[in-house]
Amino acid sequence: MSGPASQSGVTWTPAPPAADTQPARRVSQHEFAEIRDLAHKTFGLDLKQGKEALVTARLSKRLAALGLGTIGEYLEVLRSDRTGGELTSLIDALATNYTSFQREPQHFELLRTKILPLIASSHGRTGVWSAGCSTGEEPYTILMHAADVMGEQNLGKLRLLATDISNKALAKARAGVYTLDKLADLPADWRRRFLQKGVGELSGSFRIRPDLASKVEFSRLNLMEPFENAGTFRVIFCRNVMIYFDKHTQERLVRKFAAQLEPGGWLLIGHSEGLMGVRNELEYVMPAVYRKPA
């Protein structure tokens, strides 16, 4: 018997499958393996076994946008894409962009007390790099601390580079527009000094003052690729990025960072990360803080 069935006055009908468990869209083991290998090879992501549901959920929007019904069809699009454009969208879909202003504030305390005063009193230009800057909250936090400690007139002494692999995140970062709830961790007077309030249709939104935002050099950079031309840095923030990489990838990346650090320069990583078991030439200073020997 097909269709609704009536039993003692109650009508039963087959339950529709839940959106993320539609058989057509669920990732199979070999499809998962192909995506995992591609993500690992191209952007270092270590997708562990058991992340199939996450991959399915994250790709379902992309499939819908492309009008595709199955992950198999999506893989065909990926394989035949010669421009690399779909690979970029895959990264956007799989990467976690969560960030916030003043995230892990101990690092900004270190920046204010130990690093920025030295940059202010130095003659040349000093590099600070936010590697994996996501939607911009991290480099703009660095910038606001620098403006506060060094004075805006001295910001020319700072070269603030902010890079990410995600074009989508970078577009938001460059726009520098945030809703009020995102600014909760900034001192109240910083909002007045460093941000502009939207009016009319834009009320509820704030943007980083454009003359200030222009001091940040945003650029797309895949940390898996060589970056010896990026310059030298006093500080590299690479926080909550390496957590998604395997030990071998972390080791290679830390070595590359060390090569770009000035002697005595700092590498700051996320507090839930650690370089335990990652061979490197940096000195441990305190949790999530490493330093290149002077």
Ligand SMILES: C[S@@+](CC[C@H](N)C(=O)[O-])C[C@H]1O[C@@H](n2cnc3c(N)ncnc32)[C@H](O)[C@@H]1O
């Ligand atoms: C969770 S966010 C961290 C943002 C910020 N650093 C923080 O701690 O709040 C991780 C960022 O790393 C970026 N990312 C992941 N893999 C990358 C790679 N291979 N090269 C460059 N950026 C990458 C992601 O696009 C994402 O924006």
